[in-house]
Amino acid sequence: MKASVIVFPGSNCDRDVRISLEKFGIKTSMVWHADVKLPKSDLVVLPGGFSYGDYLRCGSIASKSRIMKEVIAHSKKGGSVMGICNGFQILVESQLLPGVLIKNINLKFICKNITVKVINNKTNFTSKISRNSVLEIPIAHNEGNYFASKNLIDELEDNNQIILQYCDAAGNITEQSNPNGSIKNIAGIVNKKGNVFGLMPHPERASDELLSGMDGSLIFKSLK
């Protein structure tokens, strides 16, 4: 399996993601945002960071960068795309995923370990994780508050597009376990076709025994 990690000015999780992908046997190339051609890839990863300094709206300027035309074409052909944190914001700004990520309800940048429940494991991103299992993965964001109209949320639920929800350590999805105000505690969703995945938690920061645990590695092991 081959992956491409897109590097925008201001990306800062690109090398961590590469290390995680390669650790689980995925050959990875780094692709600069101004490149016009995407190397042959099964998966494109949009990494976390602060692309273009979060100017205008998080992810908005990156979503118009040259390489994104190729990424959009790749996704339309059914190729897998995973956006982590700022990558998720870029995916909603590119309209590859529905909804939008607005400022955290408490107006604070939140950087801590949280727990998420895996709601749907029938995707190319979660296939090796048992349904309803609880993963501990760090979040680090200021704009992770998922917002969408009621109709859209109903649609996400009907199509099983909600993949991860913030929960407590026992797996209960509660208001107290919602760090940022996201509707329905949403932490990660896929598009209708299931080939584009966006998530706020950072699995690459929980893929090494010496750092904050191995729960994030389950996502990298699932990739296919």
Added chain:
Amino acid sequence: MKLQVIVTLKKDVLDPQGSAIKSSLSNMGFKNIESLRQGKTFEIILKEKDEKAALSKAKDMCEKLLANLTIEDYSVRAIKE
């Protein structure tokens, strides 16, 4: 042609920044603030003499980049100097 674009959050979208500013103003003694919403303005100078064409170009900019129509509304006007 000079244009002003105003981008605001849609009515039913939560505006935590606006609420924080509103409560700060109240604490400072500005009473009776019913509501406060934060937005953005852009001043654009276009090499375009025709007002209608300039406005339509600015609207296109709003739809494609300046506003996220999922959560934001925009308005465009020409500024006469």
